[in-house]
Amino acid sequence: MSHQRYPSHDAVKEPHMVSLKVLRLSRPSLVAQYPLQPPPSRSTAHHRPPPIPASLAYSPDAADNGSTTSHHSSNPSPFILSPIVNLPPSFGSAYVGETFSCTLCANHDITPLVPSDGLTKTTNLLPTTPQVSKTIRDVRIEAEMKTPNSPTVTRLALHPDEQKPAADTLAPGETLQRVVNFDLKEEGNHVLAVTVSYYEATDVSGRVRTFRKLYQFICKASLVVRTKPGPLTVGSKGARRWVLEAQLENCSEDAMQLERVGLEVERGLVYRDCNSWGSTGGKPVLHPGEVEQVCFVVEEEKDGEDGGVEETDGKVVFGVLGIGWRTEMGNRGFLSTGKLGTRHVKPKVAVS
Amino acid sequence: MEQPQDSIPKGHNRTRSAVKATRPRSSTKGPLDADDAPLASPLSPQQATRMLPLGLGRPQSPGLRRSGASSPLPRSATQSPAPRRLAPRPKDFSYLLRPEIYHPLTPLNVPPPFRNSPKQPSADTPIPDLLARGQFRAAAIAATQALTGPGAPNPADHVRIFELLYTRLACLTLIDATGLAAQEVKTLEDLNSAYYVDELTGLHLVPWELRVLNVRLQAMGFGDPRRAVMSYYDLAREARVRVAEATARHDNSARELWKDRLADLGIRVAGALVEMDDLTGAAHHLASLRDREDGKLAMSKALLWLHLGDVESARRCVRTEKAGEKAERIVAALCDMADGEYEAALGKWRELREVSDDEMVGVNMGVCLLYVGKMQEGRALLEGLVDAGRSSHTLLFNLTTMYELCTERARTLKMKLSEKVAAMDESPNGWEKANADFKL
Numbered sequence: 001m002s003h004q005r006y007p008s009h010d011a012v013k014e015p016h017m018v019s020l021k022v023l024r025l026s027r028p029s030l031v032a033q034y035p036l037q038p039p040p041s042r043s044t045a046h047h048r049p050p051p052i053p054a055s056l057a058y059s060p061d062a063a064d065n066g067s068t069t070s071h072h073s074s075n076p077s078p079f080i081l082s083p084i085v086n087l088p089p090s091f092g093s094a095y096v097g098e099t100f101s102c103t104l105c106a107n108h109d110i111t112p113l114v115p116s117d118g119l120t121k122t123t124n125l126l127p128t129t130p131q132v133s134k135t136i137r138d139v140r141i142e143a144e145m146k147t148p149n150s151p152t153v154t155r156l157a158l159h160p161d162e163q164k165p166a167a168d169t170l171a172p173g174e175t176l177q178r179v180v181n182f183d184l185k186e187e188g189n190h191v192l193a194v195t196v197s198y199y200e201a202t203d204v205s206g207r208v209r210t211f212r213k214l215y216q217f218i219c220k221a222s223l224v225v226r227t228k229p230g231p232l233t234v235g236s237k238g239a240r241r242w243v244l245e246a247q248l249e250n251c252s253e254d255a256m257q258l259e260r261v262g263l264e265v266e267r268g269l270v271y272r273d274c275n276s277w278g279s280t281g282g283k284p285v286l287h288p289g290e291v292e293q294v295c296f297v298v299e300e301e302k303d304g305e306d307g308g309v310e311e312t313d314g315k316v317v318f319g320v321l322g323i324g325w326r327t328e329m330g331n332r333g334f335l336s337t338g339k340l341g342t343r344h345v346k347p348k349v350a351v352s
Numbered sequence: 353m354e355q356p357q358d359s360i361p362k363g364h365n366r367t368r369s370a371v372k373a374t375r376p377r378s379s380t381k382g383p384l385d386a387d388d389a390p391l392a393s394p395l396s397p398q399q400a401t402r403m404l405p406l407g408l409g410r411p412q413s414p415g416l417r418r419s420g421a422s423s424p425l426p427r428s429a430t431q432s433p434a435p436r437r438l439a440p441r442p443k444d445f446s447y448l449l450r451p452e453i454y455h456p457l458t459p460l461n462v463p464p465p466f467r468n469s470p471k472q473p474s475a476d477t478p479i480p481d482l483l484a485r486g487q488f489r490a491a492a493i494a495a496t497q498a499l500t501g502p503g504a505p506n507p508a509d510h511v512r513i514f515e516l517l518y519t520r521l522a523c524l525t526l527i528d529a530t531g532l533a534a535q536e537v538k539t540l541e542d543l544n545s546a547y548y549v550d551e552l553t554g555l556h557l558v559p560w561e562l563r564v565l566n567v568r569l570q571a572m573g574f575g576d577p578r579r580a581v582m583s584y585y586d587l588a589r590e591a592r593v594r595v596a597e598a599t600a601r602h603d604n605s606a607r608e609l610w611k612d613r614l615a616d617l618g619i620r621v622a623g624a625l626v627e628m629d630d631l632t633g634a635a636h637h638l639a640s641l642r643d644r645e646d647g648k649l650a651m652s653k654a655l656l657w658l659h660l661g662d663v664e665s666a667r668r669c670v671r672t673e674k675a676g677e678k679a680e681r682i683v684a685a686l687c688d689m690a691d692g693e694y695e696a697a698l699g700k701w702r703e704l705r706e707v708s709d710d711e712m713v714g715v716n717m718g719v720c721l722l723y724v725g726k727m728q729e730g731r732a733l734l735e736g737l738v739d740a741g742r743s744s745h746t747l748l749f750n751l752t753t754m755y756e757l758c759t760e761r762a763r764t765l766k767m768k769l770s771e772k773v774a775a776m777d778e779s780p781n782g783w784e785k786a787n788a789d790f791k792l
Contacts (some may be wrong), residue, residue, distance in 0.1 A: 019759065019760040021756065021757045021758070021759075021760070022757075023753070023756075023757055025722075025723055027689070027690065027692075028689060028716075028719050028723075030655055030658065030659055030686075031745075031746050032626075034525060034530075034568070034623075036522050036525065036526070036561075036565065037560075037561040037564070038483075038561075039483070039515055039518050039519045039522065039561070040514070040515055040518060040559035040560070040561050040562070047605065047608065047609060047612070048609060048612045048613065048616070052483075052522070052526070052780065053779075053780050053781045053782075054486055054488065054526050054780060054781050054782035055522075055525070055526060057712075057744065057745075057746060058710075058711040058712045058715065058742075058744040058746060058747070059711050059742060059744060059781050060710075060711075074651070074678060074679065074682055074708075074710055074712055074713075075712070076648040076649075076651040076652040076655065077648075078616050078619050078620060078623070079619050079622065079623060079648065079651075079652035079655070080622070080623030080626050080627065081626065081652070081655040081656060081659055082655070082712070083651070083655060083682050083683075083686060083712055083716070084711070084712040084715050084716060084744070084746050085686075085689070085715070085716050085719050085746075086719075086746055086749055086750060087719055087722065087749070087750050087753045087754075089749075099692075103722065103723075103725070103727070103757070105727065105757045105758060107757075107758050107759050107760070109759050109760050109761065110759070110761075159725060160724075160725045173758075173759075174728070175727060175728055175757075175758045177725045177726070177727045177728070177757075178725060179723070179724075179725050255629065255631060255660070256661070257660055257661050257662055283662065285631065285632050285660065287629070325661075326661030326662065326663070327661050328659060328660070328661055329658060329659065329661065329689075329690050330658065330661050330663045330687075330689075330690025330691060330692075331661065331690075332692070
């Protein structure tokens with residue numbers, strides 16, 4: 001996520017006392033480990049010693065006395081995955097259908113008065129009054145998202161809500177942390193704009209200061225859906241039937257597991273899911289570039305009084321196809337197609 | 353694939369190198385080829401056993417040739433009617449003693465508080481001490497020096513040579529230099545070659561630990577991850593033979609050892625599949641393994657499902673299999689995180705933390721705190737873990753990530769953290785850390 005600092009709103013050229021740092025909160029990831037046996041010893045002891053502790057993802061429970069063969073150990077060594085998690089190491093890729101989460105941290109940065117290693121640049125210190133005590137309060141964070149196809153920006157809700165009383169001060173070294181979520185629905189350039197404002201008070205005066213940072217990222221499509229409707233022979237009660245096929249292609253860089261694929265049909269229609277994996281487990285996993293084909297039979301509901309589905313200009317609208325998936329560590333994605341339908345409408349069969 | 357022969361410089365070896373004369377080309381056997389390695393001969397046909405599941409299947413019929421595998425001695429061999437064949441020349445492993453195959457290790461990616469610490473070992477510290485103190489970079493260097501320096505072992509002393517080589521390669525993987533290890537391991541070429549087999553006893557000269565490590569490293573070094581799966585199966589075939597032999601001579605401890613090794617290989621195959629990103633393959637493979645009743649298999653399966661994103665299956669597998677109460681609670685908390693329910697997960701980690709001193713529980717709780725907007729509490733928690741002497745890569749990585757979030761001047765905090773960790777006691781958990789651990 002590239003970012004730039006927006007030209008500061010205030011005329012003062014002094015450095016800000018508050019800094020803003022962000023981290024995209026994708027799901028944390030399980031840490032991999034490669035357990036190693038200690039070097040071969042000449043004594044031919046006929047049991048396998050526990051692995052070198054440093055080759056495990058974390059040190060075992062102290063109560064286990066270092067023994068990873070213990071039944072109490074949470075580490076499934078020698079398996080490659082361990083239950084300890086890492087924060088996201090990088091921004092990664094953003095995909096349509098996912099929820100973008102990001103944490104925003106407004107920090108009262110401490111100006112190092114005593115350079116700890118002698119390397120601190122003196123330009124960081126306020127040149128005239130380095131010892132002046134300033135109070136920071138009324139820190140506010142606002143976040144907006146600019147999407148490619150919308151002329152306006154979306155104001156994002158902040159979590160946890162603004163519980164802090166407005167007059168609360170942010171002590172040196174303290175952080176005001178908020179989390180924002182945004183459902184990604186469009187491909188292309190997104191800009192997250194974060195505005196931080198705060199009141200900077202000295203003993204004798206005070207002022208409101210504001211700065212704004214922009215973070216730009218590109219959202220890509222992760223699932224391409226191709227659909228093909230086709231007619232079927234008339235059903236048992238004389239109801240018209242169609243088949244709706246869809247190909248779901250994973251065009252992201254990660255494997256995904258389809259969680260559910262379903263139709264939301266229009267009034268007067270029912271459908272049957274022809275995909276056996278829906279209920280019986282064994283959900284399909286799509287590696288990058290792989291395609292899963294799904295199929296539904298859509299049928300007119302003949303029991304209803306109004307008898308069947310509305311037609312406009314010889315076109316029958318089936319409804320929308322919704323696809324939900326999960327990626328690494330359970331990250332969710334969901335998208336639904338536009339209204340699907342067909343022009344190849346067989347004439348209504350006259351009921352004799 | 354690259355021809356392994358190319359990796360041996362041909363220039364200076366003017367002496368009639370026994371190595372080249374006797375070491376055959378790397379075998380490129382397929383599953384249907386006849387296998388002439390003596391180790392494999394008891395099992396026939398090979399093809400039938402090659403792809404058996406790695407679970408502890410019924411032991412195969414014991415080898416006929418070596419009922420007492422450890423007993424044959426040269427002395428008794430000379431009494432046999434064909435003495436000329438049984439006086440093999442000692443094998444020459446001098447190709448592992450060449451300095452040019454070992455990469456120099458730079459101290460530059462070690463943070464100064466470690467580099468300049470009085471705890472840095474002196475050059476003559478014995479390798480076992482270095483390992484016990486968690487000074488793996490020094491141990492890797494010492495192993496190379498022992499292999500290539502003035503006191504280098506006799507080229508025929510395979511026990512010493514392989515012990516040092518294992519130490520070298522293992523330590524490289526511990527200091528995040530697995531790439532170098534994957535290059536250096538290529539010198540071993542094909543461990544299935546008959547050259548590595550003792551002609552008298554039929555036993556493999558390379559210690560098991562090195563053969564197992566060699567599988568992953570060579571797969572990386574030759575850029576062929578699939579090779580790892582195949583090679584683990586090769587080892588498993590031998591382990592199964594040893595189980596059968598030990599059973600036949602009523603050697604229970606040897607049998608348990610080999611069964612243990614066989615089970616270990618089964619899990620490692622799953623790991624190799626995960627490294628290949630074949631997660632469904634890994635899941636199928638884990639499902640084929642026999643549970644050893646220690647809850648580890650159920651936990652492994654659950655973690656694999658989570659990694660794949662199938663939270664439902666993760667929950668189900670710790671519920672239906674005997675994973676143990678603690679494992680169930682851990683997986684439940686991880687599942688909440690996978691569902692994005694960080695508040696719920698936080699509650700579970702908090703409860704676990706009250707009953708357990710596990711570093712993992714503390715770190716995961718700290719991570720959860722960040723997701724729910726309580727980073728300051730999370731940071732304090734992780735700092736507390738460091739104060740308590742914990743220093744896993746994950747703990748340090750997560751803590752430095754928080755440092756990066758909570759100030760523009762994270763470098764100062766990172767340096768302070770590295771000083772704190774450098775002041776810790778040396779331990780086999782690993783003392784010296786790298787810059788990357790502190791994101792420096």
